[in-house]
Amino acid sequence: MENKYEINQKVVCLGKRCIVSATKKLPKKNINNPYLKEEIKPEKDYFLYIFAKYEDGNEVYSGTLDVFEDQIEFGNW
Numbered sequence: 001m002e003n004k005y006e007i008n009q010k011v012v013c014l015g016k017r018c019i020v021s022a023t024k025k026l027p028k029k030n031i032n033n034p035y036l037k038e039e040i041k042p043e044k045d046y047f048l049y050i051f052a053k054y055e056d057g058n059e060v061y062s063g064t065l066d067v068f069e070d071q072i073e074f075g076n077w
Contacts, residue, residue, distance in 0.1 A: 049064055
């Protein structure tokens with residue numbers, strides 16, 4: 001499978017603004033948690049972070065989604 005969406009691309013999925021964090025081919029390396037050294041790899045096609053708000057100029061995310069490519073409605077919000 002060739003990835004339609006890229007890492008860090010902003011997309012809309014299930015009516016929520018999200019950012020692509022990992023794909024099957026490009027898992028995310030977990031560098032923030034020293035106890036969990038494993039990679040984050042989606043069980044489906046993409047692993048997304050759900051955007052919540054902007055706080056002090058930074059994006060804040062409220063959760064994650066593990067979705068198939070056809071569940072992503074469109075890119076670039």
